[in-house]
Amino acid sequence: MRSHGTPGVTAALLVSTLLVAACGGGSTEPITVVKDSAGAVSFTGTVLPILRDHCKRCHDEDRKGGLYLMSYDGVRKGGKRGPAVIAGDPEGSQIVGSVEKRKEPHMPPRVFSALTEDRIAAIRQWIAEGAKNN
Numbered sequence: 001m002r003s004h005g006t007p008g009v010t011a012a013l014l015v016s017t018l019l020v021a022a023c024g025g026g027s028t029e030p031i032t033v034v035k036d037s038a039g040a041v042s043f044t045g046t047v048l049p050i051l052r053d054h055c056k057r058c059h060d061e062d063r064k065g066g067l068y069l070m071s072y073d074g075v076r077k078g079g080k081r082g083p084a085v086i087a088g089d090p091e092g093s094q095i096v097g098s099v100e101k102r103k104e105p106h107m108p109p110r111v112f113s114a115l116t117e118d119r120i121a122a123i124r125q126w127i128a129e130g131a132k133n134n
């Protein structure tokens with residue numbers, strides 16, 4: 001009985017995992033921003049994991065709005081409203097407007113966790129730095 005604290009911790013983790021699942025996924029934990037060798041925010045290391053966590057349910061095979069967010073090419077190609085990203089212009093990029101709920105459609109839809117500020121800041125910075133395939 002040396003590790004009598006463990007079952008409680010395991011149960012707490014299970015409950016929080018179930019809660020997140022019930023809310024439709026999308027973590028609100030602080031993120032680690034991964035940079036490329038030039039010091040720019042990495043698409044593969046930072047942006048794609050955010051999109052996988054929050055957007056995969058509808059922008060993988062389902063391509064809601066004609067938008068596939070599970071690859072660099074998909075993000076750059078955009079959806080039925082046109083490009084999701086304008087390199088160098090985070091403010092004007094549809095994806096940023098959507099997650100900041102400034103532009104329609106607001107994303108992710110209401111019942112899912114909104115993106116935390118550090119996630120939005122990382123996406124903004126990646127776009128500001130040229131939206132590279134890094």
Ligand code: HEC
Pocket residue numbers: 051054055056057058059064065066067078079080081082084094095098099105107108109112115
């Ligand atoms: C539960 C499903 C769902 C999730 C999760 C979701 N979306 Fe969407 N998304 C939609 C639907 C449905 C549309 C089409 C709505 C419309 O055209 O008005 C859409 C459309 C969009 C569009 C507009 C595409 C275009 O060109 O018209 C953007 C941008 C977008 N989503 C970004 C995101 C991002 C970024 C995430 C993750 C942070 C996300 N979405 C998560 C369902 C979802």
